[in-house]
Amino acid sequence: MSCSSYREILNLVYRYPELIDAGDFEGVGDLFAEAAIVFEAGVGGEHVTMELRGKREVQRSFESTTRRFPDDGTPHTRHLVSNPIVEIDEEAGTATCRSYITVLQRTDDFPLQPVWSNRYEDRFGRTDGRWHFVHRRGFAHLPGDTSQHLLWGPEVG
Numbered sequence: 001m002s003c004s005s006y007r008e009i010l011n012l013v014y015r016y017p018e019l020i021d022a023g024d025f026e027g028v029g030d031l032f033a034e035a036a037i038v039f040e041a042g043v044g045g046e047h048v049t050m051e052l053r054g055k056r057e058v059q060r061s062f063e064s065t066t067r068r069f070p071d072d073g074t075p076h077t078r079h080l081v082s083n084p085i086v087e088i089d090e091e092a093g094t095a096t097c098r099s100y101i102t103v104l105q106r107t108d109d110f111p112l113q114p115v116w117s118n119r120y121e122d123r124f125g126r127t128d129g130r131w132h133f134v135h136r137r138g139f140a141h142l143p144g145d146t147s148q149h150l151l152w153g154p155e156v157g
Helices: 003-021 025-031 054-065
Strands: 036-043 046-053 077-089 094-107 110-127 130-143
Touching (some): 003 094, 003 110, 003 130
Antiparallel strands (some): 036 046, 110 130
């Protein structure tokens, strides 16, 4: 496994929290421009799957579901990635990463607290020497109070 590939893949994984916490949903769309994102969750006792493909769908989804506050245009969150397990096939130009993400949030009326925890399974491809997301699956959601973070309900659980 190449140290360069390992670093590039982790930088992609860590770029997502940087973009969403900055309120840069266009950047999130760019990050997943060549990918499909699938979120699986239980809503009201039923299993729900949402799939997004490409830059426009991803960007629109984040813009319509994630609250940005007027003081700085961000969601006032910190998305923390932990436990990344990266596997790379240099010859095939493919890789995977399994990780957890925990979302912390604080607003003027909302004390700092975890509001979401999730598991991601990511797949990557390499095109012209550049690694990129091919697929992200988000599942095993553990939501907290998302009332200040998301623009929709009911709470996912």
